[in-house]
Amino acid sequence: MQMNRRRFILTGAVVGGGVLIGYSATRPTRHRRANEELVEGSERFITSFIKIDPNNEITVYVPHSEMGQGIHTSLSMMAADELDAAWENVIVEQAPAIDLFANGDLVKGFAGEFGVPNFLMGLVNASAFTVAELMNLQTTGGSSSVRYTGEYAMRTAGAAAREMLINAAAARLDVPTSELSTELSHVQHNSSGRTLSYGELAADAALLEPPEDPVLKDRSQFTIMGKAISRNDIPAKVDGTAIYGLDAHSEDMLYAAIRLAPVFGTKLVSVDATQALTQRGVVRVIELEDSVAVVADNYWRAKQALALVNATFTETENDNVSSADIAARFDKELAESNGSEDKEVGDTDRALEEAVDVIEANYRVPYLAHAAMEPMNCTVHIQGDRAEMWTSTQDALGMRGRVASVAGLAEENVIFHQTYCGGGYGRRLPFNWNMIDHATLIAMEFDVPVKTIFSREDDMQQDYYRPAVHNNFKAAFDDNSNVIAWHSRFTGPIQVPGASHIPYAIENQSIRVVDGDTHVPIAAWRSVDHSQQTFFTESFMDEIAHRAGVNPYQLRMDLLQEHPRHRKVLEVAAAAAGYGQNLPEGHALGIAVQESFGSFVAEVAEVSMGEDNQPVVHKVTCAIDCGWAVNPDTVEAQIESGIIFGLTAAMYGEITIENGAVTQGNFPDYEMVRMATSPEIEVHIVESGEALGGLGEPATPPIAAAVTNAIYILTGQRVRELPIKNHDFALSNPVAQV
Amino acid sequence: MATFKVNGVEHTLDIEPDMPLLWAIRDELGMTGTKFGCGIANCGACTVHVNGNAIRSCVTPVSAVEGQDITTIEGLAVAAAGTTSSALDLTAVQQAWIDHQIPQCGYCQSGMIMAVSSFLASNPNPTDAEIDASITNVCRCGSYPRVRKAIRALASA
Ligand code: FES
Numbered sequence: 097m098q099m100n101r102r103r104f105i106l107t108g109a110v111v112g113g114g115v116l117i118g119y120s121a122t123r124p125t126r127h128r129r130a131n132e133e134l135v136e137g138s139e140r141f142i143t144s145f146i147k148i149d150p151n152n153e154i155t156v157y158v159p160h161s162e163m164g165q166g167i168h169t170s171l172s173m174m175a176a177d178e179l180d181a182a183w184e185n186v187i188v189e190q191a192p193a194i195d196l197f198a199n200g201d202l203v204k205g206f207a208g209e210f211g212v213p214n215f216l217m218g219l220v221n222a223s224a225f226t227v228a229e230l231m232n233l234q235t236t237g238g239s240s241s242v243r244y245t246g247e248y249a250m251r252t253a254g255a256a257a258r259e260m261l262i263n264a265a266a267a268r269l270d271v272p273t274s275e276l277s278t279e280l281s282h283v284q285h286n287s288s289g290r291t292l293s294y295g296e297l298a299a300d301a302a303l304l305e306p307p308e309d310p311v312l313k314d315r316s317q318f319t320i321m322g323k324a325i326s327r328n329d330i331p332a333k334v335d336g337t338a339i340y341g342l343d344a345h346s347e348d349m350l351y352a353a354i355r356l357a358p359v360f361g362t363k364l365v366s367v368d369a370t371q372a373l374t375q376r377g378v379v380r381v382i383e384l385e386d387s388v389a390v391v392a393d394n395y396w397r398a399k400q401a402l403a404l405v406n407a408t409f410t411e412t413e414n415d416n417v418s419s420a421d422i423a424a425r426f427d428k429e430l431a432e433s434n435g436s437e438d439k440e441v442g443d444t445d446r447a448l449e450e451a452v453d454v455i456e457a458n459y460r461v462p463y464l465a466h467a468a469m470e471p472m473n474c475t476v477h478i479q480g481d482r483a484e485m486w487t488s489t490q491d492a493l494g495m496r497g498r499v500a501s502v503a504g505l506a507e508e509n510v511i512f513h514q515t516y517c518g519g520g521y522g523r524r525l526p527f528n529w530n531m532i533d534h535a536t537l538i539a540m541e542f543d544v545p546v547k548t549i550f551s552r553e554d555d556m557q558q559d560y561y562r563p564a565v566h567n568n569f570k571a572a573f574d575d576n577s578n579v580i581a582w583h584s585r586f587t588g589p590i591q592v593p594g595a596s597h598i599p600y601a602i603e604n605q606s607i608r609v610v611d612g613d614t615h616v617p618i619a620a621w622r623s624v625d626h627s628q629q630t631f632f633t634e635s636f637m638d639e640i641a642h643r644a645g646v647n648p649y650q651l652r653m654d655l656l657q658e659h660p661r662h663r664k665v666l667e668v669a670a671a672a673a674g675y676g677q678n679l680p681e682g683h684a685l686g687i688a689v690q691e692s693f694g695s696f697v698a699e700v701a702e703v704s705m706g707e708d709n710q711p712v713v714h715k716v717t718c719a720i721d722c723g724w725a726v727n728p729d730t731v732e733a734q735i736e737s738g739i740i741f742g743l744t745a746a747m748y749g750e751i752t753i754e755n756g757a758v759t760q761g762n763f764p765d766y767e768m769v770r771m772a773t774s775p776e777i778e779v780h781i782v783e784s785g786e787a788l789g790g791l792g793e794p795a796t797p798p799i800a801a802a803v804t805n806a807i808y809i810l811t812g813q814r815v816r817e818l819p820i821k822n823h824d825f826a827l828s829n830p831v832a833q834v
Numbered sequence: 835m836a837t838f839k840v841n842g843v844e845h846t847l848d849i850e851p852d853m854p855l856l857w858a859i860r861d862e863l864g865m866t867g868t869k870f871g872c873g874i875a876n877c878g879a880c881t882v883h884v885n886g887n888a889i890r891s892c893v894t895p896v897s898a899v900e901g902q903d904i905t906t907i908e909g910l911a912v913a914a915a916g917t918t919s920s921a922l923d924l925t926a927v928q929q930a931w932i933d934h935q936i937p938q939c940g941y942c943q944s945g946m947i948m949a950v951s952s953f954l955a956s957n958p959n960p961t962d963a964e965i966d967a968s969i970t971n972v973c974r975c976g977s978y979p980r981v982r983k984a985i986r987a988l989a990s991a
C-alpha cells in the first residue's frame with residue numbers, strides 16, 4: 097500500500113526534563129475536504145507518544161484496546177526497536193481515551209485499502225457518517241492495529257526520537273552525527289568510547305526540531321521486532337489482578353439487571369413491578385423505551401427481582417417471524433431479484449448457456465452471536481455535569497462520546513476508565529450501542545455508580561449478529577472439464593467489499609448481491625463477510641474440482657498462477673500437513689485458502705468420522721503470509737484463536753429466530769469447541785517481507801471449508817449449510833481423493 | 835448470616851443463604867478475580883476451590899460452603915504455599931501459564947487456572963482423555979492447544 101503523505105512529528109518537554117514525542121499523520125488522498133478542515137488542529141491526529149524520562153525509562157502509550165491480541169506488546173516493540181531502546185526499560189501504558197489519541201491513522205489505513213473503513217461503515221447509513229467522525233474514534237478492529245498504528249505511527253515516532261537523541265548527543269559531545277550510534281537506550285561515540293543515556297539527552301532533545309521524515313530500519317536491523325517476546329499483559333491475567341469492565345467496583349455501587357424487548361425493535365408498553373419492589377436490596381425499577389431494569393445493591397438480587405417483573409411489549413409485524421420465514425424470504429429474493437453488481441468479468445450468462453456442463457449449488461449459513469466470555473456490561477457514574485465510565489470496549493473514545501451524548505454531557509466531561517477487554521470479536525465496536533445506552537440511561541437516575549450487566553442469556557439474545565447469508569452458485573465447464581464461468585448470487589449486505597470475490601483465473605465471473613435485510617440487527621463478527629464467503633467460495637471450488645476430476649489442491653494451484661502469495665501458503669500448508677501422502681485409516685484432508693485483511697492464509701484440516709457419525713477434527717495445519725511477524729508467538733496465538741473461533745462456528749454455531757426473537761440462551765444451546773474437541777494446530781509463518789497483514793481475523797475464514805471439504809471425502813456428503821452438527825452422516829459413502 | 839473463609843480470611847456476611855458464592859465474592863466482598871461467564875455451571879469462568887476442590891461458584895449457594903475454606907485466584911499462590919503471608923509468588927500452574935503465553939483476553943483464565951490446579955493436584959499425570967473429560971471450561975479465545983501443552987509440561991515436570 098502506498099502511503100503518500102507528509103508526517104508531522106510533535107515534541108515537547110515533560111516535567112522533570114524528559115521528552116515526549118508524538119506522531120501525527122497528515123491528510124489522506126481521499127476525503128480531502130473533511131480532512132483539510134480538521135488538519136488545522138493537528139494535535140488531534142497524534143496517534144502515539146513515546147516518553148523518555150531523565151532516569152532513562154521509556155514509556156510507550158498505546159492507543160488500542162488489549163483484547164488478548166497482544167497489541168500493547170507488539171506496538172511498543174515497534175516503537176522501541178526503531179528507538180534502539182533497551183526492552184527491559186520500556187513500559188507500556190494504555191493511552192487515555194482523549195482526542196489526542198483518536199486513530200485518524202487507522203482510518204487512513206482503511207481509506208488506503210478500501211476507500212472507506214468498511215468494517216465500521218457497512219452497517220450505518222454512510223451519508224450520516226463522515227470520515228471526520230471516524231477520526232474521533234479510538235477503534236481496535238479490522239485487524240488493523242499493528243498494520244496502521246504500528247507501521248505508520250509507532251515506528252515513525254521511535255525513529256524520530258532516535259534521530260533527535262543523536263542530534264542532541266552530537267551537540268553535547270561536539271562531534272558529527274555520523275560518528276554516533278545507538279544501542280540499548282544509549283548514544284555512543286565509538287572512537288572516544290563516550291556514551292550518553294537517552295535519559296541524559298532527553299531534555300536537550302525536547303528542544304530540537306523533529307526530523308521531517310525519519311528513516312525506518314530495514315528488517316535486517318531489527319533487534320526487538322521479529323522476536324517471540326512475552327506479552328506484558330499476561331502476568332496480571334494469571335493472578336487475578338487484571339481488571340475488566342465487569343470488575344469496576346466501589347462500596348456504594350448499585351447493580352442493574354435488565355430485560356430488553358425480546359423481539360428487536362419493539363417498545364415497552366406496561367410493567368408490573370409490585371412484587372419485585374418488595375425484594376431485599378431492590379432500590380428502584382426503571383422503565384426505558386425498550387426495556388425494564390431492576391436496580392439493587394447486588395447483581396444477583398437485581399436479577400432475581402427482575403424475574404418477578406411482568407412486562408409487556410408492543411406487538412409488531414415481526415412477532416411471528418422465524419428462521420424458516422427468513423430463509424424463505426432470502427430464497428425468494430435470490431430467485432426473483434437481479435440484485436446489484438458486486439463483480440462482473442466476461443459474459444457469464446453466455447458461458448453458462450453454451451457450456452457443456454453446468455453445476456449449481458445452494459449454500460447457507462445462520463446468524464451467529466459473538467458470545468465474548470465477558471458478558472456485555474457498562475458502569476456509569478453521573479456526577480452533575482460530569483461522568484465517569486467503565487466498560488470493556490474496542491473503542492474507548494467512541495464509548496465516551498456515546499455516554500456523553502446519551503447523558504447530554506460535554507465529551508471532555510466524561511472520564512473513560514480503560515480496562516482489559518474480555519473478548520471483542522466485533523461486538524464491542526461502536527454502533528452496537530445497546531448496553532452503553534441502557535447503562536447510561538439507568539445511571540442517570542442515580543448519583544452513585546451503577547453497573548449494568550447482561551446475563552449470558554441477554555448477551556446472546558441482544559447481540560448484533562453475524563448476518564445469515566444464502567448463496568446460489570453456478571459453474572460452467574467446457575468440453576475439457578475446464579471451469580469457464582463462475583456465477584454467484586448472495587444475500588447482503590456487503591460489510592467488507594471483495595470478500596465474495598475469488599482469486600481464481602476463471603474467464604467469466606458474475607457476482608451479485610441481493611437484499612438480505614431483516615429485523616435482526618447485525619454487526620461485524622470476527623473476519624466479517626470473509627467468514628461466510630470463504631465457506632461458500634472455497635466449498636464450491638472444491639465441488640468444481642471434484643466435478644472436473646481434478647485434485648482440489650492442484651486445481652487451486654493451477655488457477656492461481658497470478659497469485660504467488662496464495663500459492664505459497666497453499667504449498668507450505670499442504671506439504672506440512674502431508675497432503676497427498678498416506679494418512680491414518682479413515683482420515684481425510686480438506687484444504688482452503690483466503691486472503692483477508694492483508695494476510696494470506698491456507699488451512700488443511702485432518703478429519704475423521706467419530707462413532708457418533710459426527711466429524712472429529714484432529715489437526716489443522718495453517719500457513720500464513722502476513723508480510724512478516726512483529727511478534728511470532730503472538731502471530732501463532734492469534735492463528736490458533738482464529739481457527740478455533742471459526743471451528744466453533746462451523747461445527748456448532750447457529751442463532752435461530754422463533755416468534756421474532758432469538759431462541760438460544762446460553763452455552764449449552766450455543767456450543768463451543770472445548771478441550772475435548774479442540775484440534776492440534778500447527779502454524780507456519782511464511783515471511784514474504786511484504787506489507788504487514790492483519791492477524792486477529794484472517795485465520796477464521798478458511799477453517800469451515802477446510803473441514804467440510806474433508807467431510808466430503810469421508811462421507812460423500814457436501815455440507816452446504818452450517819453448522820455441521822445439524823447434518824446426519826450416518827449414510828456415508830466415501831469419495832476417492834483424486 | 836453466612837460465614838466462610840476466603841483466602842484464609844474469615845467473613846461473616848448478612849446475606850441470603852441462596853445467594854450464589856460468585857456474587858457474594860464479587861459484589862459483597864469486592865474481589866473481582868473470579869469471573870461471571872454463564873451463571874449456569876457451564877463455562878467454568880467462576881471456578882474457585884472449596885477445601886482444595888474446584889467448584890463452579892455461580893451455582894453454589896453460600897449455604898453450601900458454610901464454615902468452609904474458599905480459595906480464589908487471588909489466593910491460589912498463598913494457599914499453595916500453605917501460608918497466609920503476603921509473599922505472593924506464583925504456583926507452578928500460574929508460571930506455566932506465563933511460560934506458554936496462554937491467556938489471550940484472559941477473562942476465562944482465572945477459572946481455567948483454578949480448574950487445572952485442582953485437577954492436577956488429584957491427577958498429576960493425566961492422559962489426554964482425562965484432560966478432555968475434566969477440563970470443560972470455555973475459552974472463547976481458543977487457548978486450548980496451549981492449555982494442553984502446559985498441562986503436559988506440568989505433568990512431566
Ligand atoms: S459462570 Fe459459573 S460456570 Fe459459567
Ligand code: FES
Nearest residue numbers: 939940973974975
Ligand atoms: S483467554 Fe479469552 S476467553 Fe479464554
